[in-house]
Amino acid sequence: MKVVKPKGPEIFDIELEKDLLAKNRNLAKENRKRFDHLKITAIDVMGSIGSGKTSLIKALLKKLNMGESVGVIAGDLTTTIDAERIREEGARVIQINTGKECHLDAHLVGQAIERMSLSGIDILFIENVGNLICPGEFPLGAHKRIVVTSTTEGPYTLIKHPYIFRQADVIVLNKIDLAKAMKLNPSQLEKDSRKINPQAPFIRTNAIKGTGIPEILRSLKFKT
Amino acid sequence: MHEFSISSEIAKTVLDTAEENKGIRVLSILLEIGEMTLLSVEQVKFWVQELLKGSIAEGAEINIKTIRVRIQCEFCQHQGRPFFDQQEGVGHLGPYCCPKCKSFQVKVKKGGGCTLRQIRMVR
Numbered sequence: 001m002k003v004v005k006p007k008g009p010e011i012f013d014i015e016l017e018k019d020l021l022a023k024n025r026n027l028a029k030e031n032r033k034r035f036d037h038l039k040i041t042a043i044d045v046m047g048s049i050g051s052g053k054t055s056l057i058k059a060l061l062k063k064l065n066m067g068e069s070v071g072v073i074a075g076d077l078t079t080t081i082d083a084e085r086i087r088e089e090g091a092r093v094i095q096i097n098t099g100k101e102c103h104l105d106a107h108l109v110g111q112a113i114e115r116m117s118l119s120g121i122d123i124l125f126i127e128n129v130g131n132l133i134c135p136g137e138f139p140l141g142a143h144k145r146i147v148v149t150s151t152t153e154g155p156y157t158l159i160k161h162p163y164i165f166r167q168a169d170v171i172v173l174n175k176i177d178l179a180k181a182m183k184l185n186p187s188q189l190e191k192d193s194r195k196i197n198p199q200a201p202f203i204r205t206n207a208i209k210g211t212g213i214p215e216i217l218r219s220l221k222f223k224t
Numbered sequence: 225m226h227e228f229s230i231s232s233e234i235a236k237t238v239l240d241t242a243e244e245n246k247g248i249r250v251l252s253i254l255l256e257i258g259e260m261t262l263l264s265v266e267q268v269k270f271w272v273q274e275l276l277k278g279s280i281a282e283g284a285e286i287n288i289k290t291i292r293v294r295i296q297c298e299f300c301q302h303q304g305r306p307f308f309d310q311q312e313g314v315g316h317l318g319p320y321c322c323p324k325c326k327s328f329q330v331k332v333k334k335g336g337g338c339t340l341r342q343i344r345m346v347r
Contacts (some may be wrong), residue, residue, distance in 0.1 A: 010346050011251065011344060011345070012245065012247070013342055014242075014247075014343040015342055020233050020234060020242075020304065066275050115273075133246070159319070162319055163260075196328070198329060
């Protein structure tokens, strides 16, 4: 809505209320409708670079053992390394390369689901670009959001990036086997997690070994 | 980082709106950025200016108003400014809670958006 009112002879003020983050939110709603229509549960996996997002998705796929009825959208700046790693688990994979962009947005995901054959897919994981800042501000239309951090990132990750952890339905602390070597106390991170987002379960994992993977699937309400 | 994509959206909206309203020159724009967004005001200003170069809005004054955050407590329903846990030393992005009952289950009611509010132009 806008009102144009004269101000001086030829100067006009256009008053408007253009919410610039709304466009992404609306596209996310469209994606959600599409998922619901196709009875697909979509999970957005966010987290830092090297926290183990791809390894975690691989471990979840292995445990789910559902073959091509699980789809993965792998977001990355320029490479297809993650998509190839995930394909080894038998899931249907599509790659989105964001180029310079630091996050996936609802438009890119909408394009990917246009290109991808979704028939027969029950669960769709969307691996976001490794980043603890920008993805938090761009919902994709997924039903649940997982945020992954790891012990090798040090003790302050949650307290430094509360915004993204506040968006999480599940918070994962990966590489739990390295906590001792890092002289890190996982209970402190769990305390931070409770403070920032009391509703989200805090799950300790070792994605390589599969530790904690059943807990994640349970909290996402998936049968194994 | 994502200031670039938001700024591109702002620049496009400014130029489209000016064109729709038969503007020949944009003099200034007014943006409102919420405290609870992860947008750096300085970066948005810089990128919008850069992206408008060579257009009818080149050199337009970019005014940005910061919108203070307001919350509603989902526990005691209190509305107002949240209590920020300054001990953590991360300002308004740090943990925050209801100032009354100290619950962390609060909803951001205001200060979480980025809105283009006004475009001043010559017709």
